[in-house]
Amino acid sequence: MPSGKTHTSLNLFALPFLLFLLISYGFTSWGFLLWFCGGFIAGTYFLSPDLDTRSTPYRAWGPLRVLWYPYQVIMPHRSPLTHMPIIGDVLRVLYFVCVSIPIVHVLDTYVYDVNVKEILMRYKSELVIIFFGIVTASTLHIMVDIMNTKRKRLWKKRRK
Template identity: 30%
Template sequence: MPDYNTHRVFNYLTFLVISVLLFKLQVVITDMKLFLALGVGFYIGTDFITPDLDIESKAIKRWGRLKVIWLPYKWLFKHGQSSHNILYGAVVRIMYFSIIILGLYYLLFRSLPPETMISSVYVFIFLIGIITANALHIILDVLF
């Protein structure tokens, strides 16, 4: 299986190639905020919320002291099985982490006015970025 840096290089080169192709095909991204949401989701999916969070990997070490939040995930999922399912694995990791994030988000931002909330379109595009990065990780594992 490819190592952590191989996954990162593969993911970022693929993202760059797709971005250039879209530009060359004159597929206009009218909202740079959407592209930024996709890019940030892709970054998070490549470097932080990867299929390798169920082992002692560089990805889990990137979390520093916060890696403790992934312990229950590591106990529940065995490496290479459901965590490496191209769609199911990413969805489970997103749901797992979303419970934590939504709890913090609620506690921190519940007093803000509704217009300061993030649009669901940006959240959806952000999640597409995570899922795409995870799918590329799994594809590379299957190829090598």
């Protein structure tokens, strides 16, 4: 399995090519491209499929990484629940939302006087684009894992 630094480097290397592909397919809105980049970077640094281990993305959460400890206990490493495009991303985002609800509720009620639900509804199309970026980043991560595993198996067969 490649290291976290390798995954991060490959994702960041691929981002300009992905943006070129999006632009060539007609996604030329700067807003779309910026939201996609934000989601892609969040998917690379914070919502990686490797959150099921004590990985670089796990440590990137800083003191908030304790929120991900139950996720690590529940999810076996490289299971289809964590390392499958879309399904793993949906589960990670849903987990994060469920864990964040009490925190957001306290902040919404006692610290800020805003309606979080209203804000989420106002920016639902942007949230979908961010999710698309997260899915793209994790799909690249998973593809690299698969290719590296196949490479190792081929190498083992050749050495025998």
